[in-house]
Amino acid sequence: MPIAELFGQQEAVKKLDGELLSGTLSHAYMIWGPAGSDRWRLAMALALAANCTGREGADASREGLWYCGECSNCTKLLAGVHPDFAVVRPDGKVIKIDQIREMQSRIALRPGEARLKTWVIDDAHTMNEESQNCLLKVLEEPPGHALIMLLLDEPGALLPTISSRCHSIRLGSVDRESLVEWGRRELGMSAERAAVLAAVSSGLRGKMERLARDADYFKVRNAIISRARSVMWCGDGGLALTTSEKLLDMLKRSSGGARGAARAGIADEASGDAIDGAAAEGAADGAAGALDGDIAGWQSGEDDDASETAAISTPEGACEVLAVYMRDVLAKSLGGGPDVLINIDLADEISADAERGRPEQFRRWAEKCMSTAEALAANANARLALDDLMLDLALLLT
Template identity: 30%
Template sequence: MSFEGIYGQDKQIAILRRSMEKGRIPHAFLFHGMRGIGKRTTAVAFAKALLCERKTACGLCPACRKVESGNHPDVVVITPQGQFIKIEDIRDLRNQMRFRPLEGPKRIFILVDAERMNIASANSLLKTLEEPSLVNVLILVSSRPYQLPMTILSRCQKLRFHPIPSDIVARYLEEKTGLDGETVAVLAASSGGSIGRALEMHGESYLTRRKRFIGKICEGFSDPLKGILFAGDFGKDRKEIELRFEILKSWYRDLMVYKETGETKKLIHQDFAEAVRSMAGGMTPSDILRALETVEWAHKALEKNANKQLTLEAMTFKLSGQA
């Protein structure tokens, strides 16, 4: 992957290119932003550019080919093994940093999901950051930088990656997947600006599950029995529950957008535009806002390990307007 193959992060790539042109490469970067927007891909492309014979990440020279295949001795990628990044991995990284590059002008160390270092690992890495080397470049990749110690954050050049515009996500999906236009539009709008998330949703039969769940939302909650069934079928595992909260929030978001604008072009669930019109027609903006607040309340309650069934039943009861 070259810089040209990265979607929606032109500003970030321009910053990296300028640092190369000026010969001022920081010894430590922090690439941060939501998941699935190209942080790790950009880190690897940057490593490729630093080692490329043409300094462009050409993809053709031996160095680029080795980086692409994961076999370049001067590029080390560390990922969590289990829940955490282990201190043994950080110690091994520090040991490798003692040596000069084997083939290229620099050695690049990429630490993926850096926020998953435990305290011992972070303290060990801090010693490396306190002793920078001219030939080593460390890139921390994180979607939760606030979980990293300030002592580490303060020693890194921060580069924030932003959510990708939905039209660019759609273009990526059109070019890479061959999906039909309607599927592309829904995935792009539902992705939250993350290509990785859009691909994940496609692979998880998201559209089928979403369609079924929205059908249940459209049935309404006024019938107490339907409300109880809705709560009971909200999802068994955490991932499914998170998905349904995501859909529910985006649904009420669409109701508010339509209520305020009278237009459907900015809806996430454009293929349910008629249902949005119908439901929004029977609600005031205050009703929709209260519904959103109710969904958010239930979501946060479950994150704090509240009783799942009671919380979801209370949510559907409130959404029905009976509370």
């Protein structure tokens, strides 16, 4: 059987399958792309195909990192209980040197059951320099029975000495039209709902799948945007500071995901009630088709376990939401049509705001939102950062 849902990543799959068939599989791969681009599923696909004993004598026409799903290695990998497979994930915000040292000692041992001792370093961009230098020792003299996969946003986050020793596999976005068709076919969505989710997910199939089963994402997103819109051009610094306080309080209460969103009291705050209904339509139906049974037992990865609501229910995430909204307003003010918008379900609000200002202002606001998000990622004070942003929207600060 083929690995579940690697839609739109045929080039990466073909490359890895070719290396596996020709016996030229590398000991280390750097699988990179934005969260939601199916990095985790591709890592699962390679782990399965590389260790499947059922591939021997299988029909040569079978492609796409095929695995049998029935041999001992396949069943244990799919159940997440294989002794020769391990995952390293951030301990807090970073992957620490002790985690890599443990990997270093364990990967040196020969596999007990699988063909390859397989390790996945998830969010590898969170390794600090100490951890990367420790990993470098493994990559410089890799055991012949090892397969190491680093999953990350983009290779520039790693030391050149690390990235140069890994085969690079880049995962990209899928065109919007294809993703809409996939959502209709595989998740049973209406055309309207699929179009909204495909646009908001920016062409990332994994993100679209998560949105399909996240009933509160649009409520939280709309509440964030609604608060920002309430102070744009208002000229009232006091209102801006009050709005900042309310936004931060709402984010704290909604950060628990679906239950948190309900506690935050934002169920009726969406600025586009009719479209919000289409976006959230049938979340349970989407969830039913979101995960194929053959990977349900796997250890959860970034494409299968992350909550989009939780991701935006932080000050940093809220600023990223606002940056995308301002980008849409900028695009509209420059004459862009619906096909260039990301928040297509907020087209009326975007058009109204675009008519009130000039492109230069929207460009600066988009940049301000992103710089605020970056500052928050670097541990800036959340209240001060949001105060500054809301004052900028209210008073058009330079």
